[in-house]
Amino acid sequence: MNAVPQNTSPLLPIAMLAELTYRCPLACPYCSNPLSMSGRSSELPTEIWVDVFRQAAELGILHLHLSGGEPASRRDLEELVSAAGEHGLYSNLITSGVGLTEQRLGELKRRGLDHVQLSIQGVDHATADKFSGYKNSLARKLAVAEWVARLDIPLTLNAVMHRQNLDRLEDTIELAVQLGARRLEVATVQFHGWAEQNRGALMPTREQVRQAGEIVRAARERLRGILVIDYVPADYYARFPKACMGGWGATSMNVAPDGAVLPCHAAHTIPGLVFENVQERSLRDIWEASQSFNAFRGNEWMQEPCRSCERKHVDFGGCRCQAMALAGDARATDPACSLSPLHLDLVAAAERDAASQETELVYRKLTSPA
Numbered sequence: 001m002n003a004v005p006q007n008t009s010p011l012l013p014i015a016m017l018a019e020l021t022y023r024c025p026l027a028c029p030y031c032s033n034p035l036s037m038s039g040r041s042s043e044l045p046t047e048i049w050v051d052v053f054r055q056a057a058e059l060g061i062l063h064l065h066l067s068g069g070e071p072a073s074r075r076d077l078e079e080l081v082s083a084a085g086e087h088g089l090y091s092n093l094i095t096s097g098v099g100l101t102e103q104r105l106g107e108l109k110r111r112g113l114d115h116v117q118l119s120i121q122g123v124d125h126a127t128a129d130k131f132s133g134y135k136n137s138l139a140r141k142l143a144v145a146e147w148v149a150r151l152d153i154p155l156t157l158n159a160v161m162h163r164q165n166l167d168r169l170e171d172t173i174e175l176a177v178q179l180g181a182r183r184l185e186v187a188t189v190q191f192h193g194w195a196e197q198n199r200g201a202l203m204p205t206r207e208q209v210r211q212a213g214e215i216v217r218a219a220r221e222r223l224r225g226i227l228v229i230d231y232v233p234a235d236y237y238a239r240f241p242k243a244c245m246g247g248w249g250a251t252s253m254n255v256a257p258d259g260a261v262l263p264c265h266a267a268h269t270i271p272g273l274v275f276e277n278v279q280e281r282s283l284r285d286i287w288e289a290s291q292s293f294n295a296f297r298g299n300e301w302m303q304e305p306c307r308s309c310e311r312k313h314v315d316f317g318g319c320r321c322q323a324m325a326l327a328g329d330a331r332a333t334d335p336a337c338s339l340s341p342l343h344l345d346l347v348a349a350a351e352r353d354a355a356s357q358e359t360e361l362v363y364r365k366l367t368s369p370a
């Protein structure tokens with residue numbers, strides 16, 4: 001075992017994902033939101049979000065991602081953007097584009113919005129409609145991208161890729177260039193939340209994943225200085241897992257619409273964790289001392305083979321939520337790792353799902369009225 005210091009005392013967080021609402025006009029079948037979601041009545045009011053942003057800035061957070069659901073569903077989005085700016089936070093609106101107009105975007109910019117991250121579900125109308133569960137979604141997104149460009153707000157395009165759209169990856173990259181995006185996030189679908197319900201319809205084949213890696217490599221080369229491509233590869237066919245969240249409780253936190261603070265978007269799937277609420281405890285206390293944030297800091301919690309593996313400071317044993325889902329134990333080595341005793345089972349299951357003829361989708365929905 002080497003002597004690299006352990007991350008047992010919390011580092012300063014860099015980013016906060018503020019999930020302002022679970023309401024969303026789209027119904028993407030790979031949404032990472034929980035399967036059980038509540039509507040408007042349980043959302044934090046404006047003044048509490050504003051105070052959360054103040055606390056976030058005091059804690060050292062720099063990047064505030066305004067997300068959901070669809071954050072534009074909140075009528076107070078303008079006030080929240082102003083508050084982010086007043087507290088010196090760099091604000092990034094993660095949006096489907098639905099609920100925005102050019103005028104509203106202009107107002108958000110005037111109030112200090114720094115960046116827009118626009119999701120795209122497909123590069124042709126039929127695919128975009130199918131994977132957003134929303135009619136004419138592509139036309140709407142193209143219009144929003146045009147407004148963002150006219151207002152000179154930096155744009156990132158965000159594309160979740162899966163078996164039914166990976167063959168259009170080159171076109172997706174081309175569209176990002178045409179729309180003037182500075183960055184494209186190509187994220188191969190991760191099987192948390194609603195995606196888990198749709199494994200048979202979404203799981204890419206090994207060959208698609210191999211080709212995607214090549215396409216991204218070539219495009220990065222070709223588009224240097226024009227478009228930055230962030231690529232989240234499919235870890236189920238990889239040798240080692242991804243360093244999920246940059247380590248548990250190490251760099252960022254999620255605040256759910258009701259004020260619960262989580263170390264990652266799927267942490268609620270791990271039994272036994274207690275998520276404290278910003279309405280009852282300060283953000284600093286939750287970050288530094290709460291049971292859930294401390295559950296997987298450092299590496300004392302690790303089991304073999306992670307415990308004696310030199311990569312434990314690189315990938316932190318992979319994803320805790322994936323370990324829970326696939327190994328039934330959040331302390332286990334992420335089965336995406338080739339050293340996990342469950343890895344071959346994971347690969348076999350991925351290949352089985354990738355060979356499935358399933359095309360029907362289970363769409364995301366709220367469990368209580370908005």
Ligand code: SF4
Nearest residue numbers: 306309311312317337
């Ligand atoms: Fe990472 Fe654990 Fe696999 Fe080592 S055994 S590579 S630490 S997941």
Ligand code: FES
Nearest residue numbers: 244264319320321
């Ligand atoms: Fe929770 Fe990876 S999604 S640790």
